[in-house]
Amino acid sequence: EIVLTQSPATLSLSPGERATLSCRASQSVSSYLAWYQQKPGQAPRLLIYDASIRVTGIPARFSGSGSGTDFTLTISSLEPEDFGLYYCQQRTNGRYSFGQGTKLEIK
Amino acid sequence: EVQLVESGGGFVQPGGSLRLSCEASGFTFSNYFMNWVRQAPGKGPEWIAYVSTSSATIYYADSVKGRFTISRDNAKNTMYLQMNSLRAEDTAIYYCARINYGNWFDPWGQGTLVTVSS
Numbered sequence: 048e049i050v051l052t053q054s055p056a057t058l059s060l061s062p063g064e065r066a067t068l069s070c071r072a073s074q075s076v077s078s079y080l081a082w083y084q085q086k087p088g089q090a091p092r093l094l095i096y097d098a099s100i101r102v103t104g105i106p107a108r109f110s111g112s113g114s115g116t117d118f119t120l121t122i123s124s125l126e127p128e129d130f131g132l133y134y135c136q137q138r139t140n141g142r143y144s145f146g147q148g149t150k151l152e153i154k
Numbered sequence: 155e156v157q158l159v160e161s162g163g164g165f166v167q168p169g170g171s172l173r174l175s176c177e178a179s180g181f182t183f184s185n186y187f188m189n190w191v192r193q194a195p196g197k198g199p200e201w202i203a204y205v206s207t208s209s210a211t212i213y214y215a216d217s218v219k220g221r222f223t224i225s226r227d228n229a230k231n232t233m234y235l236q237m238n239s240l241r242a243e244d245t246a247i248y249y250c251a252r253i254n255y256g257n258w259f260d261p262w263g264q265g266t267l268v269t270v271s272s
Contacts, residue, residue: 048216081258083199090262091199096255134198138257141213143189143201 049073051135051146059154066122068149070135075115079139082111082120085132095120156180156261158250163266166240170270174235176250176263184228187253190235191262192246203235240270
């Protein structure tokens with residue numbers, strides 16, 4: 048089973064600042080990685096897939112990078128609505144796993 | 155509008171059973187692979203099952219293999235999760251999710267809560 052480790056667990060930033068969230072896989076997942084945002088009481092929402100492709104309708108301030116075992120989600124300039132939980136997800140041989148999440152909170 | 159609506163959650167004692175449903179609307183259900191994902195309180199999501207369009211291919215997470223069964227009825231635009239031999243650690247919100255963009259979960263339903271407790 049491929050384990051995804053996200054860091055940091057909590058990130059405290061102010062609106063307008065740049066956020067950098069990391070996801071590391073226990074073995075290579077090539078570019079089979081996605082990022083999701085989750086707000087309290089809601090289901091996760093897909094933001095980025097195949098490591099770097101932004102979903103239609105997701106603002107350009109969200110970007111993804113990486114391949115193999117190390118991946119990054121960057122939010123260039125935080126808006127108030129960006130605060131919440133972020134999860135990475137990988138797909139291997141038809142099976143999936145998620146990271147434990149990064150909580151992005153307002154400083 | 156693409157929509158997924160789960161139902162069937164509730165309170166059950168350890169060892170009991172529940173059947174969850176996921177009704178799809180706003181898209182051609184039979185053309186899409188589907189999944190069940192759960193999220194325990196305060197934890198990250200956990201993928202638990204996948205079914206292909208024709209049900210020819212099914213995958214399970216090790217944590218539920220042998221206890222849970224995923225199925226779908228394309229004529230009814232509905233996917234199911236039969237859960238047997240439930241344990242306290244199965245307590246979670248259960249979501250259904252469509253595969254989109256090749257491999258990824260989009261959208262998700264609103265979830266249904268399953269509580270396993272004596």
